[in-house]
Amino acid sequence: MKEYRIGMVAAEFNFDVTSMMIERAKAEAEFLGVKITKEIFVPGVYDMPLAVKKLAEQDDIDAVITIGAVIKGETDHDQVIIAQAARKITDLSLDYNKPIALGVSGPGETQLQAMDRIEKGRDAVDSVVKMLQRLEKV
Numbered sequence: 001m002k003e004y005r006i007g008m009v010a011a012e013f014n015f016d017v018t019s020m021m022i023e024r025a026k027a028e029a030e031f032l033g034v035k036i037t038k039e040i041f042v043p044g045v046y047d048m049p050l051a052v053k054k055l056a057e058q059d060d061i062d063a064v065i066t067i068g069a070v071i072k073g074e075t076d077h078d079q080v081i082i083a084q085a086a087r088k089i090t091d092l093s094l095d096y097n098k099p100i101a102l103g104v105s106g107p108g109e110t111q112l113q114a115m116d117r118i119e120k121g122r123d124a125v126d127s128v129v130k131m132l133q134r135l136e137k138v
Contacts, residue, residue, distance in 0.1 A: 004034040004062045004132050006125065007055030011068035011104075013044035017114045021067045021103065021121030028122040032129055037061070045070050045104055046081045049088040056096035063099040063128035067121050069114040070106030078107035099131035 006029060010022055029036050038061060040051040045068040055064045066089060070082045086102055093100040103124025105117040 002132075002136075004129060005037045005060055006034055006128060007038045007040070007052075007058070007061040007064040008036050009040050009042060009048050009051040009055065009064060009066050011043070011045045011048065012041050014069040014071055014111075014114065017069040017071075017105075017111075017118065018067050020115075020118040021069070021105075024118055024121035025065060025067060025103065025125050028125040032125065034125070034129055036065075036125075044068070044081070045085045048085050048104075049092060052089055052092050052100060053096075056092055056098050056100065061098070063101070063132055065101045065103050065121075065124035065128055067124065068104040069117070070104060070109070071111055071114050072106070072108050082107045099128040099135070101125070101127040103127075 011018055042051050048066050052064050055061050070078045072078050089100055101124035103120045105120045
């Protein structure tokens, strides 16, 4: 397999959850023989698009993964956060013609549900690697 270079944008908010997601992502990258070559930590999921853009515009990055957890609070704030971030992350993938995985769990999840979904970190790596492989064939 080609050694792909992956950038990672990870949210510090809910870091008790995202730190485990990051570890899963790094382990999967190593297992697949790809490298997470650049990492940017942002305050929260809503802050991801600018960091994703900075990585996506670099020629030495083949794909980007995002890691975060949007946990339900007392309002519907979590819905707004994930909707805006996901939309812009999708736009950036198309703008830069690179796979960008949404490795963000939520919205509407509890802290316990977020902990149960830490494999989203692994899934994000799998997603971009599969997309890179499939796009090479087109």
